[in-house]
Amino acid sequence: MSEAAQHQLIVSVSPHIKSEETVSQIMWTVSAALLPAFLASAYFFGPRGLIVQLVTIASCLAFEAFSQKVVNKPVTLSDGSAFLTGLLLAFNLPANIPLYVPIVGSFVAISITKHLFGGLGYNIFNPALVGRAFVLISWPRQMTTWMAPVSSFTSVDVVSQATPLNVAKLDGMAKLLEQFDGSKIQLYKSLLMGQISGSLGETSALLILIGGLFLLFKKYITWHVPVPFIATVVIVALVTGNDPVFHLLAGGLMLGAFFMATDYVTGPATRRGQIVFGVMCGLLTMLIRLKGGYPEGVMFAILIMNCFAPLLDRRLRTTTFGAVKKKEAST
Amino acid sequence: MKTGTFERGTHPPDSKEFTAAKPLVTAKVPKRVIIPLSQHIGAPCQSKVQVGDTVKKGQVVGQADAFVSAPVHATVSGKVVAIMPYPHTLGRDVPSVVIENDEKEEWVDGLTENPDYLSLDAEAMKASVRQAGIVGMGGATFPTHVKLSPPKEKKIECVILNGAECEPYLTADHRMMIEEADEVVAGLKVLMKIVGVDRGYIGIEENKPDSIKSMEEACRNEPSIEVYSLHTKYPQGAEKMLIKAIVGREVPAGGLPMDVGVVVQNIGTAVAIYEAVRYGRPLVERVVSVTGRGISEPKNLRVRIGTPLSSLIEECGGFKYDSGKVIAGGPMMGMAQSNLDAAVIKGTSGVLVLSPEESETPPHGPCIRCGRCIDVCPMGLQPAMLSVLAEAGMYEDMKEYDLMNCFECGTCAYVCPSKRPIVQWVKLAKMNLAQKK
Ligand code: SF4
Numbered sequence: 048m049s050e051a052a053q054h055q056l057i058v059s060v061s062p063h064i065k066s067e068e069t070v071s072q073i074m075w076t077v078s079a080a081l082l083p084a085f086l087a088s089a090y091f092f093g094p095r096g097l098i099v100q101l102v103t104i105a106s107c108l109a110f111e112a113f114s115q116k117v118v119n120k121p122v123t124l125s126d127g128s129a130f131l132t133g134l135l136l137a138f139n140l141p142a143n144i145p146l147y148v149p150i151v152g153s154f155v156a157i158s159i160t161k162h163l164f165g166g167l168g169y170n171i172f173n174p175a176l177v178g179r180a181f182v183l184i185s186w187p188r189q190m191t192t193w194m195a196p197v198s199s200f201t202s203v204d205v206v207s208q209a210t211p212l213n214v215a216k217l218d219g220m221a222k223l224l225e226q227f228d229g230s231k232i233q234l235y236k237s238l239l240m241g242q243i244s245g246s247l248g249e250t251s252a253l254l255i256l257i258g259g260l261f262l263l264f265k266k267y268i269t270w271h272v273p274v275p276f277i278a279t280v281v282i283v284a285l286v287t288g289n290d291p292v293f294h295l296l297a298g299g300l301m302l303g304a305f306f307m308a309t310d311y312v313t314g315p316a317t318r319r320g321q322i323v324f325g326v327m328c329g330l331l332t333m334l335i336r337l338k339g340g341y342p343e344g345v346m347f348a349i350l351i352m353n354c355f356a357p358l359l360d361r362r363l364r365t366t367t368f369g370a371v372k373k374k375e376a377s378t
Numbered sequence: 379m380k381t382g383t384f385e386r387g388t389h390p391p392d393s394k395e396f397t398a399a400k401p402l403v404t405a406k407v408p409k410r411v412i413i414p415l416s417q418h419i420g421a422p423c424q425s426k427v428q429v430g431d432t433v434k435k436g437q438v439v440g441q442a443d444a445f446v447s448a449p450v451h452a453t454v455s456g457k458v459v460a461i462m463p464y465p466h467t468l469g470r471d472v473p474s475v476v477i478e479n480d481e482k483e484e485w486v487d488g489l490t491e492n493p494d495y496l497s498l499d500a501e502a503m504k505a506s507v508r509q510a511g512i513v514g515m516g517g518a519t520f521p522t523h524v525k526l527s528p529p530k531e532k533k534i535e536c537v538i539l540n541g542a543e544c545e546p547y548l549t550a551d552h553r554m555m556i557e558e559a560d561e562v563v564a565g566l567k568v569l570m571k572i573v574g575v576d577r578g579y580i581g582i583e584e585n586k587p588d589s590i591k592s593m594e595e596a597c598r599n600e601p602s603i604e605v606y607s608l609h610t611k612y613p614q615g616a617e618k619m620l621i622k623a624i625v626g627r628e629v630p631a632g633g634l635p636m637d638v639g640v641v642v643q644n645i646g647t648a649v650a651i652y653e654a655v656r657y658g659r660p661l662v663e664r665v666v667s668v669t670g671r672g673i674s675e676p677k678n679l680r681v682r683i684g685t686p687l688s689s690l691i692e693e694c695g696g697f698k699y700d701s702g703k704v705i706a707g708g709p710m711m712g713m714a715q716s717n718l719d720a721a722v723i724k725g726t727s728g729v730l731v732l733s734p735e736e737s738e739t740p741p742h743g744p745c746i747r748c749g750r751c752i753d754v755c756p757m758g759l760q761p762a763m764l765s766v767l768a769e770a771g772m773y774e775d776m777k778e779y780d781l782m783n784c785f786e787c788g789t790c791a792y793v794c795p796s797k798r799p800i801v802q803w804v805k806l807a808k809m810n811l812a813q814k815k
């Protein structure tokens with residue numbers, strides 16, 4: 048009894064055990080899934096690509112710390128979310144971008160899109176995508192002057208080159224195929240392996256896909272967003288008589304479907320909501336790609352759908368256990 | 379053997395290794411027992427004794443006229459030394475009868491064995507159950523005779539015994555199914571007779587192969603009873619999930635098992651029912667797992683109801699650390715205790731002692747809308763929305779998200795990577811809404 052009396056009792060509400068998983072673990076794992084694509088971009092674009100990556104990540108971390116300091120919140124750089132935003136933003140930039148652009152983009156992403164809305168969990172829009180959209184509108188020329196990959200075998204022009212989506216849009220598929228000796232297979236292969244011009248992360252569909260599959264395997268994301276998204280793009284391409292494989296592999300679809308549209312905070316949390324979200328992202332992407340003013344539509348499609356995520360969660364509720372039967376019973 | 383499960387749910391480490399292999403032992407009977415006048419859901423009992431009275435083991439010390447209630451009995455023979463509010467494992471102090479043990483262990487008069495108990499009629503059996511003060515011993519503490527009295531329009535088709543014991547750590551039912559298999563089956567047969575059905579099931583999680591084997595053997599000659607193995611998944615032992623797993627029916631939201639023709643009883647309850655109907659014995663003891671990293675010698679104890687938690691801690695070699703949580707019940711739904719004078723009641727299935735590190739509450743962060751809680755909620759709710767609304771104090775809006783269907787199982791809060799105290803908020807919201815009424 049005396050021993051029991053000395054024992055200090057800790058009291059709290061159940062449950063008294065919690066899973067090991069933490070938010071920072073999730074963020075760092077998603078970042079790790081982008082590692083292959085990160086290394087590839089460093090390989091394809093050389094030191095210049097690496098510098099853009101590092102500057103973007105460092106700026107995002109700096110703005111995160113700054114924004115949290117300003118409102119006297121604890122600084123949470125170690126949770127990995129700002130790092131991940133930096134990584135994703137950099138993936139959306141060309142390798143030869145002047146370095147003030149990623150710095151401004153990081154500010155817009157972290158300080159405005161994320162912290163002005165209340166910080167992690169409260170932002171409506173995907174920070175990396177808003178950052179990208181802002182710099183695209185502010186510096187359209189710099190943002191669309193793409194450096195061809197250093198190790199490209201398909202072009203001698205190492206200074207600048209339009210992206211395949213751009214060429215296809217402005218000059219048509221035939222013109223694009225000329226760059227690849229008229230071989231579709233050659234085009235697909237280049238898209239898959241990353242031997243094309245584009246933003247740092249847009250280049251290799253294959254490596255992004257590997258990262259995405261890793262996240263699926265780890266159950267950090269599920270099929271409910273990426274599969275409907277990608278399937279819709281392919282189906283729309285087929286229906287409209289466009290090349291589905293090209294639309295699948297070109298541009299930022301893989302990155303968008305696996306890493307941007309799956310962002311927890313800015314997408315729906317219910318599975319039904321996620322499926323609709325994915326389909327709508329796919330439709331909007333193709334609408335912009337085929338009819339819009341920009342060659343690539345993934346970014347704007349996801350941003351538009353971000354607005355609808357809370358609504359989807361409210362409208363496409365889960366079904367409460369026993370709810371259906373209750374209805375039957377009362378009718 | 380058939381197997382089954384329910385949708386969603388999660389897999390916390392089962393942590394049964396502390397006591398799974400430990401046979402039941404009878405705990406020392408304490409010098410004083412504390413008999414709370416409310417150990418069940420329903421009307422609290424009125425004291426039927428006075429300070430100074432001499433009582434015998436099994437004598438009624440508290441009773442209520444209401445149907446939804448259960449009498450409480452002296453669990454030792456001795457003298458009533460106080461009737462006063464006393465710390466209770468479920469929170470607030472509760473008026474309790476304190477009895478000093480004279481160590482004579484004299485049973486109350488008039489308890490007679492009826493070896494031919496199975497030929498009693500259902501009403502007589504039910505009366506015995508009621509007199510014995512039996513309530514749901516898995517923790518729900520709902521008076522058993524009420525559950526066994528469905529209104530006429532509800533046709534009962536089967537009885538399910540709940541041997542899932544899905545709460546991590548706890549092994550009370552596990553051990554009973556091994557050591558008292560015949561009594562469990564006898565209790566089930568009484569239950570089937572009372573509600574007039576010829577179909578009985580015993581559902582056991584796969585992590586207890588020895589219990590499954592033992593129950594199968596005990597049911598060898600019982601064609602009307604079927605042992606069901608259930609996936610080891612929390613909260614498999616919640617009534618609605620258990621029914622879904624075994625008979626495939628969904629209890630309507632806001633409804634009861636009887637709405638789908640099922641009566642569910644706990645393993646320990648079945649044994650108590652058998653003893654009440656055959657021997658006329660009131661509920662005076664139960665099995666309690668005393669377990670966890672914070673206790674020196676984890677044990678499965680047969681404990682007199684009214685034994686202070688501190689005596690059980692002592693019986694198990696005392697605490698290993700000088701701080702930690704002491705939980706009445708399991709880690710998912712049990713209640714952390716602030717006073718070890720509180721006594722074992724009819725619904726105390728375990729006393730779990732956590733180490734200081736395990737007792738820490740991790741700081742919680744914002745909801746990142748990851749959806750994990752939605753994926754696991756056995757009731758198909760959106761705990762993420764409940765948590766966000768509760769945090770903002772928007773309790774009314776939580777009703778829109780079926781707040782009242784949440785049975786506080788804790789699955790959502792267990793998986794949340796942001797460590798959000800969702801159950802705490804749900805409880806707070808329900809309390810707030812109840813006050814407003
Ligand atoms: S598990 Fe936690 S962080 Fe994830 S959606 Fe649910 S409440 Fe939000």
Ligand code: SF4
Pocket residue numbers: 754755756757758759760761783784785786787788789790791800801804
């Ligand atoms: S505590 Fe409530 S909301 Fe959470 S999982 Fe259990 S039933 Fe669902």
